[in-house]
Amino acid sequence: MKKILIGLFVVMFLSASMIASAALREGPIASFPTSSAAGTTWIATNGATSADCATGGGSFQVICTYNGTTWVPPALVNCFDGTATPADCGASLTGSVIISAAATAVVVNTTGVTASSQIFIQEDSSLGSKLSVTCNTTISRTYAVTARTATTSFTITASAAPSANPACLHYWVVN
Secondary structure (H helix, E strand, C coil): CHHHHHHHHHHHHCCHHHHHCCCCEEECHHHCCCCCCCCCEEEEEEECCCCCCCCCCCCEEEEEEECCCCEECCCCCEEEECCCCCEECCCCCEEEEEECCCCCEEEEECCCCCCCCEEEEEECCCCHHHHCCCCCCCCCCCEEEEEEECCCEEEEEECCCCCCCCEEEEEEEEC
16 A cells, blocks of 8 residues: 555656656666657666766766657656846746736746646736736737747747736646
């Protein structure tokens, strides 16, 4: 029973790409393939830190996913960038950004995006204190991803520019 509960706990926290993987492998970082299909997941057994998928030499176990170019840790950090474009979000797969007043787009820099990522966007006018702005409260705009460069960035475009105050948005990238 204890093993079943531990197994269920682990499955609950695995990313969608891990669940979809045919085989989950583990080993030292040096044993990772130099290239693989994007979304392939391994467990590093010797991460130098809790987010190390490149160096090794430590004792951390780290879930690492190949993004098409390099091995990256899960992007559990929630980006929040209340500055103008581009929003610098590191490898974050989730976050909060703004489209400035009178603008219609924001570029979100994140190495976590792939060519086949699903990107979800939602406007949330309650994010003002998190983003250190006064969010626009007219939320009748629609949003679309209009460009992406794998492992670099994606662009969110609004159907109309927010007036007076920026539009505050959440994004969520699913690989």
